Amino acid sequence: MTAVIIRRVENRLQAMVRARDGMRPREALAAAEANLASLETICREELALRLDKVKAFIDRDPSRRPASYELDQLIHDADAALTACGALGVPALGRALVMLCAQADALRQSQYWPPGALNPAVELIVLLHSGRLPESSAGLLLDELERCLATYLNHSGHG
Numbered sequence: 001m002t003a004v005i006i007r008r009v010e011n012r013l014q015a016m017v018r019a020r021d022g023m024r025p026r027e028a029l030a031a032a033e034a035n036l037a038s039l040e041t042i043c044r045e046e047l048a049l050r051l052d053k054v055k056a057f058i059d060r061d062p063s064r065r066p067a068s069y070e071l072d073q074l075i076h077d078a079d080a081a082l083t084a085c086g087a088l089g090v091p092a093l094g095r096a097l098v099m100l101c102a103q104a105d106a107l108r109q110s111q112y113w114p115p116g117a118l119n120p121a122v123e124l125i126v127l128l129h130s131g132r133l134p135e136s137s138a139g140l141l142l143d144e145l146e147r148c149l150a151t152y153l154n155h156s157g158h159g
Contacts, residue, residue: 036087043084050081051129054100054122062116071108074118075101081125092138093128096121099145103152112155121145 023031057074060066066074082097100121107117124141127133133141 039087043087046084047081047088047129050077050084051125053077054081055126058116058119058122062119065111065113068108071104075104075108078104090128090135092135092142093125095142096125096128096138096145099142099149100125103145103149106149106152106156110152110156112152117148117152120148 054074054077057066057070078097078100082094082101085093085097100118103118103121107113120141124133124138124145128135128138
């Protein structure tokens with residue numbers, strides 16, 4: 001016979017809410033929102049730092065295929081930017097960063113390199129981050145980046 005063991009792990013917020021004369025749910029929500037607000041500043045700073053590195057990638061010669069370590073660094077910076085933007089509520093920017101990572105990874109796994117292959121993704125990220133392109137207008141451009149990704153995957157043998 002199999003016995004089911006249920007364990008409840010209580011965190012500090014639960015303990016405070018359940019305690020006699022503890023924090024009220026309304027107070028807990030206000031404290032959580034204040035914590036998120038403090039994280040927003042940190043996330044914005046980290047996002048700006050990482051996006052500066054991503055933008056620097058397109059300043060190089062677009063016809064030269066980057067070395068694998070350069071693509072790895074680009075993926076690392078875009079992934080860190082994605083983590084930072086996750087707390088900011090900007091889904092189109094997040095999707096563009098995911099697309100950049102996927103495209104860079106697909107190109108890293110092949111010898112295929114059309115000149116400026118990653119520039120459209122980086123330029124879209126720059127436009128979204130600056131606010132010059134509203135999120136609502138980004139859908140068609142993101143769809144085109146997916147088409148590029150499909151081409152890159154075909155060349156990498158994963159398509």
